[in-house]
Amino acid sequence: MSSSQFDHKLGGPSLAFQPLYQQVGEYIKQLIVERRWQPGEMLPSEFKLADEFNVSQGTVRKALTLLTDTKIVTRRQGVGTFVSEHTxxxxxxxxxxxxxxxxxxxxxxxxxxxxxxxxxxxxxxxxxxxxxxxxxxxxxxxxxxxxxxxxxxxxxxxxxxxxxxxxxxxxxxxxxxxxxxxxxxxxxxxxxxxxxxxxxxxxxxxxxxxxxxxxxxxxxxxxxxxxxxxxxxxxxxxxxxxxxxxxxx
Amino acid sequence: MSSSQFDHKLGGPSLAFQPLYQQVGEYIKQLIVERRWQPGEMLPSEFKLADEFNVSQGTVRKALTLLTDTKIVTRRQGVGTFVSEHTxxxxxxxxxxxxxxxxxxxxxxxxxxxxxxxxxxxxxxxxxxxxxxxxxxxxxxxxxxxxxxxxxxxxxxxxxxxxxxxxxxxxxxxxxxxxxxxxxxxxxxxxxxxxxxxxxxxxxxxxxxxxxxxxxxxxxxxxxxxxxxxxxxxxxxxxxxxxxxxxxx
Structure with a gap:
């Protein structure tokens, strides 16, 4: 994740003990909290996120699954992953x-x-x-x-x-x-x-x-x-x- | 799944519309319901399940994640996947x-x-x-x-x-x-x-x-x-x- 192009402030001592996909999930959540993307907006593709974070696409997918489970993002089949919006x-x-x-x-x-x-x-x-x-x-x-x-x-x-x-x-x-x-x-x-x-x-x-x-x-x-x-x-x-x-x- | 060595009775018209990992998840759930494995017992490895079902190991992993989310099975890091038991x-x-x-x-x-x-x-x-x-x-x-x-x-x-x-x-x-x-x-x-x-x-x-x-x-x-x-x-x-x-x- 050191090669990320995002200006972020994640980290801290506990990170080292988390599986990579959880770290990536926390990181994407943090970016959502910081309003990099608005509610309702589509995230970049798994491929693009993987490239930005310098991790595998499988890791990004697992990270997004975590965020889907906690309803932070929503997946639309065949379209992409969106920041959840409270309608x-x-x-x-x-x-x-x-x-x-x-x-x-x-x-x-x-x-x-x-x-x-x-x-x-x-x-x-x-x-x-x-x-x-x-x-x-x-x-x-x-x-x-x-x-x-x-x-x-x-x-x-x-x-x-x-x-x-x-x-x-x-x-x-x-x-x-x-x-x-x-x-x-x-x-x-x-x-x-x-x-x-x-x-x-x-x-x-x-x-x-x-x-x-x-x-x-x-x-x-x-x-x-x-x-x-x-x-x-x-x-x-x-x-x-x-x-x-x-x-x- | 046609090459499975299990004697099962899954199927039905809706199966064709489910992603493969969901079908595999339903199938494993059915086997648990039929007591192929007892509560608390460890499932075969992802590799072995993939081989038996004739699907990829990634598909088995996604299926097991589904069953973990619904608490039907429990994963123990570095050990394996177990049929959940109500202690x-x-x-x-x-x-x-x-x-x-x-x-x-x-x-x-x-x-x-x-x-x-x-x-x-x-x-x-x-x-x-x-x-x-x-x-x-x-x-x-x-x-x-x-x-x-x-x-x-x-x-x-x-x-x-x-x-x-x-x-x-x-x-x-x-x-x-x-x-x-x-x-x-x-x-x-x-x-x-x-x-x-x-x-x-x-x-x-x-x-x-x-x-x-x-x-x-x-x-x-x-x-x-x-x-x-x-x-x-x-x-x-x-x-x-x-x-x-x-x-x-």
Missing amino acids: AQDALFRFFPLQADGKGADLPKAELLSKERISPTNAVQQALSITAKDKVIKLKRRRILDNEFCMLETIFLPAKMFTGINNREDIPHTLYHFYQTDYNLTVFKTRDSIKAILASKEDAESLHVEEGTPLLLVTRITESIEGKLIEYRESKCRTDHYHYQVELD | AQDALFRFFPLQADGKGADLPKAELLSKERISPTNAVQQALSITAKDKVIKLKRRRILDNEFCMLETIFLPAKMFTGINNREDIPHTLYHFYQTDYNLTVFKTRDSIKAILASKEDAESLHVEEGTPLLLVTRITESIEGKLIEYRESKCRTDHYHYQVELD
Whole structure:
């Protein structure tokens, strides 16, 4: 890789212990993080990448397979390999696990209830690895499936990663797609912790259920492709007509 | 693959549209399903498999990568490729998503409360794709983490797949491992639907909580490596000290 024509800053002591294709995979990922190629853009051919990195084409292929498995790139048969893009719809289906009972995945609508710039609570500081001095943007939203309120969301974003977001009037419903297009932050991984709670008076009013109705409380920490913690979210979900769906294999 | 020395029954109209390595992968999977090799056993070398299937070694390697991704086989660096085995511990960590708050994954204990052979309800018939005439074995268990009752499980097994299980006094805590070792049924995939409910009087007594405490109700359908529906399970989980953990990427 010393003969590469790219100006890069990979490396470090652990590299020597990785198989070559993993190193090449990490390297291509780093170039994607650094926006050498945009989301949706096609990568150079395996042949060209192999030539640039001075490795075999088989090594490049294995590296791209790694990146395909982790959904960083997408292969289109007979066309080439593309930097994955969160289309609004993709991100919704991939990261929205609440489904109406007896139906397949459906696209929920969102209604923004409030937006403010505040100091983070201890829980938010811990979730986002930030300090009390950092500011966060707090969004409250209500999600709608089948013309019914199904979910209340409270979303916390580190203000320093989302410059100017508090003054924007045009925040779209499809947040993950918006993070990618407007802030160069690509959602890579979410970690949900699920508990059962009782609806408070306020929850009950927002969701049009009785106070004391059992709800799911889903707390989510979201990581970008670079490993940054970009969002903390608390969602309260009705389950009288909905369920949270998980497949493990 | 026509020169293969194996007596197999793969094939069918869709094969012609799959890349060769996928066909080889399906074929090896089928041989594993048919117990040509036991769980934990090492497969022949890539070279030997390539020779037997009359394909290139690269094709075999890609096929084995497919099977590694779906955890059907496991590679050990410098040793070989092995048929995956549910060790008791593996299966627990892979398919037991309830964790104590503020702690990592831990091994839950299980206490068998009852075992009976019954006719399935409509819900169980539907979940397991069986008829009212089929019998099911119903197990009730209580799970224990940190010396506290955390979960009540009601488990339904199709009696015809689990011959003699109702007379066994020695059912171990690690059921998925037991299904594999004693009934040749390997858990491959689980689908969980999660709702929030209120503890009934009976739930409350079993779990040592107040009646009306919010609980998670996790209904799970479990599929074997051959695609058989082998278990339906309803778990009621406390979340005062526990949460159900999910990572999406």
